[in-house]
Amino acid sequence: MDGIRELLSAARDNGLAAVHFRGLLHIAIGRKITRPDGSVVSTGLTWRGLAQELKNLRFDQELVRELGTDPDTLASRDRERFWYSAIASAHVDSVEAVAAGDQLAPKLKTLGFIVGPPPSTLIPVPSPLPKAKAPESKTPQPKPKEKDKEVKPAKKKKK
Numbered sequence: 001m002d003g004i005r006e007l008l009s010a011a012r013d014n015g016l017a018a019v020h021f022r023g024l025l026h027i028a029i030g031r032k033i034t035r036p037d038g039s040v041v042s043t044g045l046t047w048r049g050l051a052q053e054l055k056n057l058r059f060d061q062e063l064v065r066e067l068g069t070d071p072d073t074l075a076s077r078d079r080e081r082f083w084y085s086a087i088a089s090a091h092v093d094s095v096e097a098v099a100a101g102d103q104l105a106p107k108l109k110t111l112g113f114i115v116g117p118p119p120s121t122l123i124p125v126p127s128p129l130p131k132a133k134a135p136e137s138k139t140p141q142p143k144p145k146e147k148d149k150e151v152k153p154a155k156k157k158k159k
Helices: 002-013 021-030 047-056 061-067 079-090 095-109
Strands: 040-042
Touching (some): 002 021, 002 040, 021 047, 021 061, 021 079, 021 095, 047 079, 061 079
């Protein structure tokens, strides 16, 4: 947890959090972060863990405006719940968050943090082309057998 705390503090102190807040949330939750020497800083936090770190580091609550959220609409008395709600409104698994994380990653590298790629489930994959229908074969299909009609006995004639 100390490593992620250093990352969050460095991003805040260098003004990166104010501009790339959604990307910072995405990176803190879903990406592996290492130092240049290969030591692991973080393999990702839970939303609750990140909310607690943002609370402990006393991040400015006005940062949620970058996410399109009014800070007055979130739980202001409980700061951990406030940050948890802010993370939920950030949609950290969206394509926009992945792009914001990709923009922030080189800037964090200058601060001594190497950010790994996003999880493979978040990388947009082009949809496959629709399959062409196979041509219908012209071989005759056997017709289903008709059920044998019951043979009824002939009626007797009246005399």
